Each structure stands twice: as C-alpha cells, then as structure tokens.
Amino acid sequence: MAKITYIEHNGREHVVDVANGLTVMEGARDNNIPGIEADCGGACACSTCHAYVVPDWVEKLPAKEAMEEDMLDFAWQPDPARSRLTCQLKVTDDLDGLVVQLPEKQI
Ligand code: FES
Numbered sequence: 001m002a003k004i005t006y007i008e009h010n011g012r013e014h015v016v017d018v019a020n021g022l023t024v025m026e027g028a029r030d031n032n033i034p035g036i037e038a039d040c041g042g043a044c045a046c047s048t049c050h051a052y053v054v055p056d057w058v059e060k061l062p063a064k065e066a067m068e069e070d071m072l073d074f075a076w077q078p079d080p081a082r083s084r085l086t087c088q089l090k091v092t093d094d095l096d097g098l099v100v101q102l103p104e105k106q107i
Pocket of ligand 1: 025040045071085086
C-alpha cells in the first residue's frame with residue numbers, strides 16, 4: 001500500500017491509498033481523479049496517463065523501459081527529466097509518499 005498524492009493542473013490535491021500491484025494510473029482511475037485518461041487501459045499505447053513526478057521522486061522510481069520512453073514522445077508537453085506514464089509505474093510500499101503532478105491536458 002502506498003499513499004500517493006495526485007496534484008491536478010489547477011493545484012487541487014488528491015491523496016489516496018493505492019494497493020500494491022495496481023499501477024499509479026489505476027490508483028487515479030479507481031479514485032476518479034481528473035487528469036488521467038488512460039485511453040488504452042494501461043497497455044503503454046496511448047500516453048494519456050502522463051504525469052510529472054516531483055523532483056524528489058524522480059531518482060527513486062524504477063527506470064523507464066524503452067517502450068515508455070518512446071510513448072512519452074506523444075504525450076502533452078513531456079519533460080524528459082520528470083515525465084512518466086503512470087500505467088508503467090507499479091505500486092509497492094516503496095512508492096509510499098509519491099507525488100505526481102498532472103499535465104494541463106492529455107494530448
Ligand atoms: Fe495508455 Fe498508459 S494508459 S499509455
């Protein structure tokens with residue numbers, strides 16, 4: 001279980017508990033958090049689950065796979081240092097306290 005904070009582009013924060021084994025995208029979807037669309041359902045094929053990881057967390061997350069890296073090119077205003085596809089981030093206890101900021105829009 002990890003407590004994850006999702007911050008909408010307008011600054012509204014959502015702090016939710018997400019079970020291990022789900023993804024950061026599923027945590028947003030299951031809690032009806034606006035800003036994550038996840039059109040492909042988590043198959044790393046749409047880039048509409050894009051979020052910016054706060055700087056403190058960038059190094060603590062597992063590295064991006066090549067597929068995620070490629071799909072991020074299609075995201076709305078990706079930041080090479082902080083952007084992630086949240087469907088590719090599996091929740092574990094290690095992600096407790098993670099904070100992600102949601103982009104102004106998805107694509
Ligand atoms: Fe489509 Fe993440 S949900 S790439």
